[in-house]
Amino acid sequence: xxxxxxxxxxxxxxxxxxxxxxxxxxxxxxxxxxxxxxxxxxxxxxxxxxxxxxxxxxxxxxxxxxxxxxxxxxxxxxxxxxxxxxxxxxxxxxxxxxxxxxxxxxxxxxxxxxxxxxxxxxxxxxxxxxxxxxxxxxxxxxxxxxxxxxxxxxxxxxxxxx
Numbered sequence: 001x002x003x004x005x006x007x008x009x010x011x012x013x014x015x016x017x018x019x020x021x022x023x024x025x026x027x028x029x030x031x032x033x034x035x036x037x038x039x040x041x042x043x044x045x046x047x048x049x050x051x052x053x054x055x056x057x058x059x060x061x062x063x064x065x066x067x068x069x070x071x072x073x074x075x076x077x078x079x080x081x082x083x084x085x086x087x088x089x090x091x092x093x094x095x096x097x098x099x100x101x102x103x104x105x106x107x108x109x110x111x112x113x114x115x116x117x118x119x120x121x122x123x124x125x126x127x128x129x130x131x132x133x134x135x136x137x138x139x140x141x142x143x144x145x146x147x148x149x150x151x152x153x154x155x156x157x158x159x160x161x162x
C-alpha cells in the first residue's frame with residue numbers, strides 16, 4: 001500500500017479529509033453527501049448547525065437537514081447545546097461502542113432480519129412449486145445461513161453490548 005504524498009496546507013488537508021469520508025460513505029452504501037457532511041463535522045473544532053453546513057458546502061438546506069438526520073439516526077453524530085444559538089448543533093459521536101450499536105441496530109440488523117424472512121418465504125414457495133432446481137439452491141442458502149449463524153450472533157451481541 002502506498003502512502004499519499006504530504007499535503008501542502010490545511011485547506012487541502014480538510015478537502016482531502018472530506019473526500020476520504022465521502023469515499024467511506026459510498027463504500028458503506030450511503031450517498032456521497034453523508035460522507036461530505038460527516039467529513040465536515042469531523043474536521044470542525046466546534047459543533048456545526050445545518051446553516052453552517054449549507055454555507056460551507058453549498059448544499060441545500062433540506063439536503064443538509066436530511067443528511068444530518070440520517071447521520072444522527074445511525075449514531076455517527078449527536079446533537080449538542082450551544083450557548084450562542086438556539087439552533088441544533090452537531091458533533092461527532094466519539095464513543096465507538098455507541099456508534100457501532102446504533103449503526104447495527106438502525107441499518108444492519110433490521111436489513112439482515114428482513115432478508116432472512118424473505119429467504120424463508122421464497123424457499124417455502126419454491127418447495128410448494130416442486131421446482132427441484134430452486135429447492136436445491138435455497139437449501140444451499142439455508143446451509144450458508146447455518147454456517148454464518150455464529151457471526152450473526154456476534155453482530156447481535158455487539159448491537160446490545162453496553
